[in-house]
Amino acid sequence: MASRYASDVSATPEELKERIESGIPGAVATVTGDGHHFNAVVRAPAFDGKTRIAQHRLVYDVFGDELGDRIHALSIQIQPSQVEEAR
């Protein structure tokens, strides 16, 4: 799985952004980081109605075993996919 991301090649914020956006339908991600510690702000319709745990799992699932290894740490902030409708 994810064999094209060799363990000896540093991850980049660009790579993480691309993988989150292609791995989660409709996701828009902003990723910052230094090659080991990353912070991702992610917005996606797929998060709607899910618990925080489930939302974060969707992002973690994009990276699988690389977390804690090639990607040493990944902080995640989930943003609402749309502004709450005014009533």
Add this chain to the structure above:
Amino acid sequence: MSDETSNPMRDAISEAISENPVILFMKGNPEAPACGFSARTVAILQSLGAQYAAVDILPDPRIRQELSALSQWPTIPQLFVNGELVGGCDIVSEMYQSGELAQTLGIEAAPAAAEPEPPAVRSAPMTIENRL
């Protein structure tokens, strides 16, 4: 050890989670966290005066391996309340800021004038390591 279904480590972790209403799996211990995310989570629990058990996952790599397999959560720290995974540092921080964490922990939002309770930290359930 030939019995594939026997997994004392996972059983011990599972037992620790069910026996402790609030339990934090972390790197290091509350007095000396070994990672910034664990440190932040400990600081939040302490600022709420929460009583919690803490388990250091560092002494044996299998603790983390089995914990993550059990919780389906890849990162450390992991906070469990009443047997349920609440989350890691990001979620705990968000819930702390929104006031949901105090609610989840059953802690009344302290009035500004109230004396903060000294944080009561129970030592780690050593049974996890002793059963190796």
